[in-house]
Structure formats: C-alpha cells, structure tokens
Amino acid sequence: xxxxxxxxxxxxxxPTAPPPKPKRTWRLWLYRAGFVALGMLLVxxxxxxxxxxxxxxxxxxxxxxxxxxxxxSWSHDPHGAKFGVKCVDCHYAPGEQHTxxxxxxxxxxxxxxxxxxxxTGRPRAHVDDASCLRSGCHGGMAFADKMLALGxxxxxKRIISGVETEVxxxxxxxxxxxxxxxxxxxxxxxxxxxxxxRGRLKTTLSADAVQAVETLATSVKPAADxxxxxxxxxxxxxxxxxxxxxxxxxxxxxxxxxxxxxLDGLNCSACHAFxxxxxxxxxxxxxxxxxxxxxxxxxxxxxxxxxxCHEPPTRSVxxxxxxxxxxxxxxxxxxxxxxxxxxxxxxxHLDVVRGSGPVAERECAHCHDQAxxxxxxxxxxxxxxxxxxxxxxxxxxxxxxxxxxxxxHGLVAPSTDPTVTxxxxxxxxxDCKHCHPNHHSExxxxxxxxxxxxxxxxxxxxxIGSRLNCRACHTDEGHGGKGDxxxxxxxxxxxxxxxxDYIRMFDQWKHEIETYVKEGDANWTRVSQMxxxxxxxxxxxxxxxxxxxxxxxxNLDLVRNGGGMHNRQFALQLLDAARRDVAxxxxxxxxxxx
Numbered sequence: 001x002x003x004x005x006x007x008x009x010x011x012x013x014x015p016t017a018p019p020p021k022p023k024r025t026w027r028l029w030l031y032r033a034g035f036v037a038l039g040m041l042l043v044x045x046x047x048x049x050x051x052x053x054x055x056x057x058x059x060x061x062x063x064x065x066x067x068x069x070x071x072x073s074w075s076h077d078p079h080g081a082k083f084g085v086k087c088v089d090c091h092y093a094p095g096e097q098h099t100x101x102x103x104x105x106x107x108x109x110x111x112x113x114x115x116x117x118x119x120t121g122r123p124r125a126h127v128d129d130a131s132c133l134r135s136g137c138h139g140g141m142a143f144a145d146k147m148l149a150l151g152x153x154x155x156x157k158r159i160i161s162g163v164e165t166e167v168x169x170x171x172x173x174x175x176x177x178x179x180x181x182x183x184x185x186x187x188x189x190x191x192x193x194x195x196x197x198r199g200r201l202k203t204t205l206s207a208d209a210v211q212a213v214e215t216l217a218t219s220v221k222p223a224a225d226x227x228x229x230x231x232x233x234x235x236x237x238x239x240x241x242x243x244x245x246x247x248x249x250x251x252x253x254x255x256x257x258x259x260x261x262x263l264d265g266l267n268c269s270a271c272h273a274f275x276x277x278x279x280x281x282x283x284x285x286x287x288x289x290x291x292x293x294x295x296x297x298x299x300x301x302x303x304x305x306x307x308x309c310h311e312p313p314t315r316s317v318x319x320x321x322x323x324x325x326x327x328x329x330x331x332x333x334x335x336x337x338x339x340x341x342x343x344x345x346x347x348x349h350l351d352v353v354r355g356s357g358p359v360a361e362r363e364c365a366h367c368h369d370q371a372x373x374x375x376x377x378x379x380x381x382x383x384x385x386x387x388x389x390x391x392x393x394x395x396x397x398x399x400x401x402x403x404x405x406x407x408x409h410g411l412v413a414p415s416t417d418p419t420v421t422x423x424x425x426x427x428x429x430x431d432c433k434h435c436h437p438n439h440h441s442e443x444x445x446x447x448x449x450x451x452x453x454x455x456x457x458x459x460x461x462x463x464i465g466s467r468l469n470c471r472a473c474h475t476d477e478g479h480g481g482k483g484d485x486x487x488x489x490x491x492x493x494x495x496x497x498x499x500x501d502y503i504r505m506f507d508q509w510k511h512e513i514e515t516y517v518k519e520g521d522a523n524w525t526r527v528s529q530m531x532x533x534x535x536x537x538x539x540x541x542x543x544x545x546x547x548x549x550x551x552x553x554x555n556l557d558l559v560r561n562g563g564g565m566h567n568r569q570f571a572l573q574l575l576d577a578a579r580r581d582v583a584x585x586x587x588x589x590x591x592x593x594x
Contacts, residue, residue: 055106056088056097064113069278070125077281093128126397132268144181147174150286173309175284183264190257197250201243209237217251218381222296222356226251231485252302258382259292259303265394273399290407291400295357299346299427304353306345312336319466333466343496347472350427354408363403428470442562443470449570452558453551454577461567472497489565506565513564516575520556523579524549527586534589541589548585552578 054060058080062071079085088097096102133139151171157164201210212233219226230251234244275283289309297304316332361377368374376384392398412424425444445451449459463472473493478486494502528549531541555574564571 052098056086058087061087066113069276070274070281073275073278073281076279079281090127090131091125093130094134127269129268144178145176147176149173150175150284150289172311172313174311175309180263180266183260186260186263187257190253190260194250194253194257197246197253200246201250204243204246205239206237209239209243212237213247213250217247217254218383220296220380220382220385223252223255223298223301227298254382256302258386261386262292262389262393265390267394267397269397270393270399286409287406288400290353290409291357291404294353294355294407294409295404297356299350299353300344306349307339312339338497341496344471344475347469347497348467349411350469350471351412351424351467352409354427355405357404357407359403360405367402424464424467425469440470442558443566445558446562446564446566446570449567452570452574452577453554454581455555455570455573459567459570459573461570509568510565513559513568513571513575516572517556517560517564520552520575520578520582521560523582523586524552524556527582527589530586530589545585545588548581548588552581552585555581 058071058074061067074080074087079090092102131137133141149171150173153168153170156167156169201213205213213230216226216229216233219229221229227248230244230248233239234247239247271284271288272282273285273288275281277283293303293309300306312335314336316334319331319333361374364374364377380388388403392403425447442451447461447464449461471487473489474487475493475496476488476490478488491503491506494506531545531549534541555578559571559574564575
C-alpha cells in the first residue's frame with residue numbers, strides 16, 4: 001500500500017511559534033496582600049493613636065467605678081477644674097507616657113481590675129517629683145519662700161460668761177517650703193555643733209562616761225525617758241551640772257541630725273496626698289507634720305516647740321469662763337504678753353498633743369513576715385532609724401502611717417462641766433501614774449472643786465477656765481527629802497502670768513490656809529477626845545456626832561493632802577464645813593463650841 005500524504009503543501013521556511021508563558025499570579029497576590037497589610041497597619045496605627053488619646057483622657061479614667069472618688073476629687077481640684085491637667089500628666093514622669101514601660105503599667109492595672117485583684121494590695125498611684133517640678137508647673141520653685149497658711153478661717157462656738165458665742169478664728173500656722181528643703185545647710189550646722197560638743201565631753205568626762213552618753217544619745221526611747229535616764233546616769237557617774245547640760249544638748253542634736261536626714265529623703269507625695277474629703281484631689285496632710293514634729297519629743301521642746309509653727313494670737317482671749325460656779329468674772333488674756341514673760345505654752349496647752357507616734361513591731365510584720373527583717377528592731381538606734389526611712393520613704397514611697405501611729409493635735413473643746421474640763425490635766429497626771437497610780441487624786445479634786453463632805457456645790461479653781469495644768473505653777477525642778485525628783489510650785493509661777501503683786505498674795509493665802517488647817521485639826525482632835533471620854537464614862541454618843549466628825553476629818557484631810565493652794569476658795573469652803581461639823585458635834589456632847 002502506498003502512504004497517503006496530505007495534499008496541502010508544507011511551508012518549510014516559516015518558523016514554529018513558541019509556547020505561551022505561564023501567568024505570574026503570585027506577584028499579583030503579593031501586591032494585593034501588601035496593600036491590605038499596609039491598610040491594616042494604617043488603620044491599626046490610627047486606632048492605636050486614637051486609643052492612646054482616648055485612654056489618656058481623665059474621662060476614660062472615670063469610667064472605672066473604682067476610680068470614682070479620684071475622678072470626682074480631680075474635677076474639683078484646681079489642677080483639673082482650672083488648669084486642665086490630665087491624670088497622665090502627673091502619674092507618668094516626664095517622657096514616660098509613650099514608653100513600653102508605661103504601657104505595661106497600664107496593662108497591669110487592667111489585668112488587676114478584670115482578675116478581681118484590684119484593691120487587695122495598696123493601690124497607690126505614685127507621682128514622681130519630676131512631674132511636679134517640670135517646666136510650666138512648679139519647676140520655677142516660686143512657691144519655695146512663700147508663707148502658706150495652713151487651714152481656713154473658721155467660726156467656733158465658745159462658752160463666754162455662760163452664753164454660747166460664735167468666735168471667728170484665723171489660721172495661726174504658716175508653712176514655708178524653703179525651711180524644709182534647705183537640708184545641706186541644716187545638716188552642716190548640726191554636725192558642727194555635734195563635733196564641738198563631742199570634743200568638750202571627751203575633755204571633761206571619762207572615757208566610760210562619754211561612751212555611756214553616746215549610747216544613750218542614740219537610743220530611740222521618747223525624749224522624756226532619755227532625759228530621766230541621763231539624770232540618773234549623771235548621778236551614778238558623778239557628772240556635774242555643766243557636763244550634764246552638754247550631754248543633754250548632745251543627745252538632742254543627735255536626734256535632730258536624724259530628723260534632718262529624714263527631710264533629705266522626703267518627696268512631694270510624702271506630704272501632698274490624696275484628699276479623702278474629695279474637695280480637692282491632693283492636699284497637704286497635716287498628720288505628716290504632726291508625725292515629724294511630735295514623734296517621741298517632749299511638749300514644746302526641740303522640733304515640737306510651739307512657736308516654730310504657730311504665731312501667737314494678736315487678739316485678746318477670754319478666760320476664766322468655765323461656767324456660773326466660777327469664783328472669778330470673765331477676763332481677757334493677751335498671748336503676746338504671756339510670750340514676752342516667758343510662760344511655757346505647756347501651762348495651758350499640754351493637752352493639745354495626744355500620742356507620740358510610736359512604731360510597733362506588729363506594724364513592720366504587716367509587710368515583713370520573716371524573722372531576719374525584725375532582727376534589729378529590739379536594738380535599733382538612731383542610725384537604724386535613719387536607714388529605715390531611707391529605704392522605706394526615699395526608695396519605696398511609704399507613707400508615715402504605714403508604720404507610725406497617728407498623733408492628734410488640736411484644741412480640746414471647752415466645757416462647763418468640771419469633770420470634763422479636768423481632762424486638761426490628764427497629760428501631766430498620766431506621767432505620774434506610771435509610778436504613782438492615782439497619786440494626786442486629792443490635788444485634782446481640789447482643782448476641779450469636787451469631793452469633800454457637807455459642801456453645797458462644786459467650785460472649780462478659776463485656773464481651770466484658763467486651761468492651766470500642773471506645769472503652770474510647778475516650775476522649780478529639785479529633789480525631795482528622800483532624794484526623788486520633784487517639781488515644786490513657786491510664787492514665780494503666779495507672777496509669770498499675773499505680775500509681781502501675786503507674790504505677796506501667794507504668801508498671804510498660804511499662811512491663811514495653813515492657819516485654818518492647824519486650828520481645824522486642833523478643834524477636831526479636842527472634840528474627838530471629848531467623844532471618846534464620853535463613851536468610856538458610859539454615856540451615849542449619838543451617831544450624828546460620829547458622822548459630823550467623820551465629815552470634818554474628810555474635809556480637813558482633803559485640804560491638807562491636796563494642798564489648799566490648788567483652790568483657795570474651795571479649800572476655805574471645806575474648812576468652814578469642817579468647822580461647822582466640829583462645832584455641832586461639840587454642842588451635842590454638851591461642850592461649848594469655839
């Protein structure tokens with residue numbers, strides 16, 4: 001068979017066409033994916049910027065219910081209401097807001113809130129000093145030398161001549177930042193004094209005495225206890241008065257050094273804290289002032305000296321106003337004159353400081369549950385305290401009341417009830433009660449015009465209306481017949497407030513009361529002997545006689561043991577009552593009253 005060939009001739013000269021190239025669809029998808037990703041990034045970026053802007057607004061903070069009081073107080077505070085300062089402006093340090101650290105801080109708060117852990121610890125939003133002192137805020141330090149009044153003018157209700165009266169009171173304390181910020185100069189001045197005294201002590205005292213003084217100086221006991229121990233140490237080691245004065249000054253300076261070092265570690269938020277009244281967001285916490293000034297200090301001494309902070313009132317103040325039973329009419333007193341005479345503020349105001357701000361071991365245990373952290377507590381010294389403050393306040397931003405008990409400072413409201421007014425005497429009496437429980441009950445009874453028998457009404461001493469306590473008259477430090485320390489009353493205590501004429505009056509009153517007590521004792525003894533003789537002779541002595549003699553003895557003992565000078569008018573009433581009872585008993589016995 002023959003092959004059948006195509007009848008169409010082939011063009012051997014025409015080239016063969018190449019196969020078509022495959023389409024590159026992956027590039028198209030890549031371009032598309034890139035555009036989508038870029039769009040998403042743009043949207044995410046805009047969203048993040050918007051979210052950051054929204055979450056940085058105070059309104060966002062206020063959407064969380066746990067922030068309600070803080071948002072409300074901010075809305076009333078000049079920072080927010082007047083200047084428009086945002087939360088993040090203060091609660092982030094300058095330059096911190098847009099950092100990764102700041103984002104994690106915010107996320108940690110969100111996690112705490114949604115996990116239910118918020119509030120289980122100490123939710124303290126710290127404000128760095130750099131936020132306060134940045135340019136445009138307080139960085140110019142224009143506030144440093146300004147005298148800032150603490151408190152607002154207010155109206156108080158007082159009892160004047162038995163009538164409730166409104167009295168207008170203005171702030172008497174002015175704060176100056178510069179005095180508390182100039183730490184280096186204060187530290188140098190204190191250290192110079194310490195070195196001078198240390199050199200003098202080494203020259204005048206033995207090595208053992210110097211060591212004992214230095215050990216006592218670094219003790220963290222209250223100042224009054226240290227002073228008592230120092231006097232006992234001086235007697236034991238034979239330190240003379242000059243050496244004792246230097247040792248006391250050295251001890252005071254050592255504690256002042258520690259307080260100056262504590263100022264160096266303070267930050268703005270140590271004194272300016274959240275205001276729980278919600279009237280403002282932050283406010284100066286006066287409790288911090290009280291803790292620093294009064295902790296373990298004696299009243300009106302060293303950092304607790306009244307005139308360091310207070311200006312003496314320039315207006316006259318009504319005194320002797322405890323009620324209608326007072327023996328003296330209402331009079332006025334001039335604080336300026338009292339200060340010029342050198343009368344100690346403790347005479348009238350010893351009760352205005354209540355508490356000494358101690359630190360108990362259990363307060364430390366709230367944070368430190370391991371024994372190693374408490375190893376130094378029992379033996380801590382001033383240097384230990386300095387380290388404690390450096391670690392807890394300067395580094396950890398602790399507040400005073402995390403460790404210290406609160407100190408109360410302020411006037412106690414006056415009262416017409418003598419038993420309430422006697423509370424002004426408690427700060428002094430409490431010191432005595434450590435060794436002599438209720439040792440001065442007779443003196444208190446006389447001062448408040450209470451006790452005794454067969455007396456129609458109580459007659460408080462006029463000084464009660466002036467808020468005077470024992471320290472007003474007992475100013476002379478000395479020793480009793482047994483060697484124990486005593487603070488005796490002197491005529492100068494009267495003269496300091498009333499003038500020199502009272503020195504003569506003091507002697508007259510003292511002689512008067514001593515004479516009447518002596519006569520009363522003699523009459524009581526004589527009539528008592530008459531009653532005893534009547535009983536021995538078989539005569540019946542009525543119960544009224546025994547009761548009258550018992551009342552007379554009660555009144556005589558009260559005046560004698562309590563010191564009639566504590567309340568002359570009431571003492572004379574008691575003595576008159578005793579005289580009447582003795583006379584009545586003598587008449588019943590058939591004698592002649594004298």
